[in-house]
Amino acid sequence: MERQLKVFSGRANLPLAQRICAHLDLALGAAEVRNFYDGEIRINISESVRGSDAFVIQPTPPPADNLLELLLFIDALKRASADRVTAVIPYYGYARQDRKDEPRVPLSSKLIANLLVRSGADRVLTVELHAEQIQGFFDIPVDHLYSTPILIDYFTRTDSKNLVVVAPDAGRANRARGFARRLGDNVPIAIIDKRRPRPNEAKVANLVGEVAGYDALIYDDMIDTAGTLVSAAAALKEHGAKSVRAVATHGVLSGPAMERLTGSVLELVVITDTLDLGKKKENKKLEVLSVSPLLAEAILRIHRGESVSSLFV
Numbered sequence: 001m002e003r004q005l006k007v008f009s010g011r012a013n014l015p016l017a018q019r020i021c022a023h024l025d026l027a028l029g030a031a032e033v034r035n036f037y038d039g040e041i042r043i044n045i046s047e048s049v050r051g052s053d054a055f056v057i058q059p060t061p062p063p064a065d066n067l068l069e070l071l072l073f074i075d076a077l078k079r080a081s082a083d084r085v086t087a088v089i090p091y092y093g094y095a096r097q098d099r100k101d102e103p104r105v106p107l108s109s110k111l112i113a114n115l116l117v118r119s120g121a122d123r124v125l126t127v128e129l130h131a132e133q134i135q136g137f138f139d140i141p142v143d144h145l146y147s148t149p150i151l152i153d154y155f156t157r158t159d160s161k162n163l164v165v166v167a168p169d170a171g172r173a174n175r176a177r178g179f180a181r182r183l184g185d186n187v188p189i190a191i192i193d194k195r196r197p198r199p200n201e202a203k204v205a206n207l208v209g210e211v212a213g214y215d216a217l218i219y220d221d222m223i224d225t226a227g228t229l230v231s232a233a234a235a236l237k238e239h240g241a242k243s244v245r246a247v248a249t250h251g252v253l254s255g256p257a258m259e260r261l262t263g264s265v266l267e268l269v270v271i272t273d274t275l276d277l278g279k280k281k282e283n284k285k286l287e288v289l290s291v292s293p294l295l296a297e298a299i300l301r302i303h304r305g306e307s308v309s310s311l312f313v
Contacts, residue, residue: 003053003083005303008045010058010073012066013276016090016292017057023296029054033069041065043072045080053303054082055125057295059275060093060112061252067093067112071119078120086123086302087116088295090274091250095130098137113137125298127274127291128221128249143308145298147249147272150289152182154270155217155247162242164214167191168232176219190216192232212240222250223271226257230264237265250274251288261285 008029009017021028030046054077058070070087077085097108109131116124117140125143129135135142165187167176173191180187190209216236223229223246233244244266251271253261258280261269270287271277281288294311301308 003051003303005299006047006049006052006054006082007299008054008056008073008077010056010066010069012059012061012069013057013090013274015276016273016290016295019273019290019292020057020296020299023293024300031073033073039065041069041072043069043076045076048080049077050081051083053084053086055086055088055299055303057088057090059091060089061091061275062093067115071115074116074119074121084122085120086125086299087121088299089124089126090291090295091252092126092129092134095134098131098134109134110137123302125295125302127272127295130221143298143302145291145294145308145311147274147289147291147294148179148182149311150272150291150294151179151247151249151270154287154289155183162213162215163187164209164211164216164241165189166209166211166216166218166232166236168218168220168228169193172220175221179219188214192235207235207239211236213242215243216241216245218244218246220246220248222252223248223257223269224252225255226253226260226264229269230260230266233264233266243267245269247271249291251277251280251286253277253280258283 006029007021007026008031011033032044032046034042036042056073060067060070074085094108094112123141127145128147129144135144165176165180167173170191176189180189190211193206218232229246236244245268246266247270249272269285272289272291274291298308298311
């Protein structure tokens with residue numbers, strides 16, 4: 001007998017979970033998630049999950065309660081005898097701390113992986129990890145999707161004849177090159193050489209490639225405080241770019257991000273809904289695309305035991 005597919009959601013991005021369930025033509029699983037007066041999280045699965053194939057959708061940005069809520073959800077499903085539990089993490093928090101680049105710092109992304117495995121997760125489905133090697137921190141299967149199909153579909157509907165794709169640093173050059181190739185065989189790339197004296201602060205040191213007279217498109221995986229992005233856009237303008245736009249999967253948009261974007265030379269910033277932006281998405285410079293079709297298709301294929309590799313682009 002085939003396991004019943006059930007999809008649950010934490011509170012970090014309930015709108016995305018609802019969109020995913022709409023694509024699956026499936027009701028969101030019944031669960032009560034609330035806090036005691038002291039802030040402690042209480043989760044109660046309100047329907048039987050015995051023998052089911054359960055998916056719980058929850059990005060894990062700060063505060064840490066989002067991660068803890070996911071861990072408690074997984075534990076509740078396992079203790080309720082779900083046959084398999086897949087953690088669907090549209091945004092994997094703490095991914096930026098994936099190596100020891102200085103003494104006495106934690107490997108945070110490895111620690112989070114350990115916590116997810118120990119909580120009982122049988123599988124992880126995630127989108128656009130900050131570094132691909134994070135998959136190796138898990139001792140369970142990880143399906144790592146990219147938002148590329150969603151983003152390419154959007155930009156191929158616009159004129160890309162005069163486009164140059166810009167990597168915001170050398171580490172993003174390969175992804176930027178792949179994105180440019182999917183936009184068209186003749187779309188060039190440029191690379192910004194930047195220095196990062198401290199977290200959330202970067203200075204443009206050099207520009208590799210030609211942007212003068214082109215419509216520049218900065219390609220990155222996430223936008224946090226937008227300081228790096230705004231300074232990169234200004235540098236591109238100074239080097240003669242005709243226009244500057246940006247595209248990223250994760251719109252963290254913390255602190256002064258919205259103010260910086262509004263006052264920048266950027267004409268448009270395209271992001272996805274891996275994080276719930278609330279009222280931030282009403283900014284006229286933001287275009288928010290949904291990854292719900294991509295995640296819904298991946299969930300369905302995983303449930304049916306079908307290949308997911310065609311989605312890894």
